Amino acid sequence: xxxxxxxxxxxxxxxxxxxxxxxxxxxxxxxxxxxxxxxxxxxxxxxxxxxxxxxxxxxxxxxxxxxxxxxxxxxxxxxxxxxxxxxxxxxxxxxxxxxxxxxxxxxxxxxxxxxxxxxxxxxxxxxxxxxxxxxxxxxxxxxxxxxxxxxxxxxxx
Amino acid sequence: xxxxxxxxxxxxxxxxxxxxxxxxxxxxxxxxxxxxxxxxxxxxxxxxxxxxxxxxxxxxxxxxxxxxxxxxxxxxxxxxxxxxxxxxxxxxxxxxxxxxxxxxxxxxxxxxxxxxxxxxxxxxxxxxxxxxxxxxxxxxxxxxxxxxxxxxxxxxx
Numbered sequence: 001x002x003x004x005x006x007x008x009x010x011x012x013x014x015x016x017x018x019x020x021x022x023x024x025x026x027x028x029x030x031x032x033x034x035x036x037x038x039x040x041x042x043x044x045x046x047x048x049x050x051x052x053x054x055x056x057x058x059x060x061x062x063x064x065x066x067x068x069x070x071x072x073x074x075x076x077x078x079x080x081x082x083x084x085x086x087x088x089x090x091x092x093x094x095x096x097x098x099x100x101x102x103x104x105x106x107x108x109x110x111x112x113x114x115x116x117x118x119x120x121x122x123x124x125x126x127x128x129x130x131x132x133x134x135x136x137x138x139x140x141x142x143x144x145x146x147x148x149x150x151x152x153x154x155x156x157x
Numbered sequence: 158x159x160x161x162x163x164x165x166x167x168x169x170x171x172x173x174x175x176x177x178x179x180x181x182x183x184x185x186x187x188x189x190x191x192x193x194x195x196x197x198x199x200x201x202x203x204x205x206x207x208x209x210x211x212x213x214x215x216x217x218x219x220x221x222x223x224x225x226x227x228x229x230x231x232x233x234x235x236x237x238x239x240x241x242x243x244x245x246x247x248x249x250x251x252x253x254x255x256x257x258x259x260x261x262x263x264x265x266x267x268x269x270x271x272x273x274x275x276x277x278x279x280x281x282x283x284x285x286x287x288x289x290x291x292x293x294x295x296x297x298x299x300x301x302x303x304x305x306x307x308x309x310x311x312x313x314x
Contacts, residue, residue, distance in 0.1 A: 088250045090268070
């Protein structure tokens with residue numbers, strides 16, 4: 001179930017995504033928030049900007065949060081503008097983050113079933129802004145998008 | 158099935174692990190190798206050195222390899238001195254790396270079943286050197302080890 005806070009933090013995740021787009025990157029953003037509503041970390045996909053195959057938005061937000069105790073992770077919520085891929089799903093499971101709120105999963109559907117099977121609460125806001133920004137990007141740069149999700153449509157040699 | 162090349166590349170992964178230990182870090186190392194036996198990337202866990210919650214050895218090796226096409230990933234082998242956690246398992250699945258060779262899984266057993274269910278060939282060398290180095294570390298610094306795998310035994314507040 002989505003709350004008013006969910007909309008507020010998704011707006012921040014979207015701002016990260018927009019920042020990524022404006023930098024010429026892949027427009028996916030993420031925010032990690034603790035149980036009191038304090039932002040622990042935020043970030044956006046840095047594949048293009050840093051030449052990074054692992055800094056997906058969720059990983060960037062976790063990295064930006066720095067080292068945290070298991071207790072903090074286990075009471076946090078991860079916001080992401082797009083359904084998390086296998087790697088980001090695995091990071092959520094590693095740290096037992098109990099709740100994931102995504103902007104949309106129409107552009108790409110990650111391992112939501114694996115999250116749910118492991119007891120993670122998964123909320124999809126089906127946000128039109130997140131969807132439109134990703135759709136614009138995928139149309140403009142299908143090769144970079146394919147690369148980001150390990151597809152053969154990658155524009156790399 | 159393990160090959161002579163597997164032993165050779167595991168030796169390099171172990172060198173990375175030892176380097177991590179010598180730096181005061183968590184002694185896990187990893188090497189990504191292409192189908193012709195060329196090293197694409199190598200790295201070790203950087204939690205302590207970089208204050209990084211996401212640079213597990215496998216992620217560090219992928220990051221060090223830089224941006225690669227799906228075709229390259231899909232013909233590569235990932236060597237790691239320890240059974241890959243959920244996050245690293247997810248990264249392997251994202252890029253459809255078809256083969257994972259681990260040093261051991263007695264200290265920690267990750268998501269090997271998930272890898273196997275997704276068609277990844279999983280080889281365990283049960284290497285005594287990898288096992289002994291990890292055992293030494295876990296005994297010396299159980300808090301840092303707990304933190305690395307998201308356990309409550311973390312020494313962080």
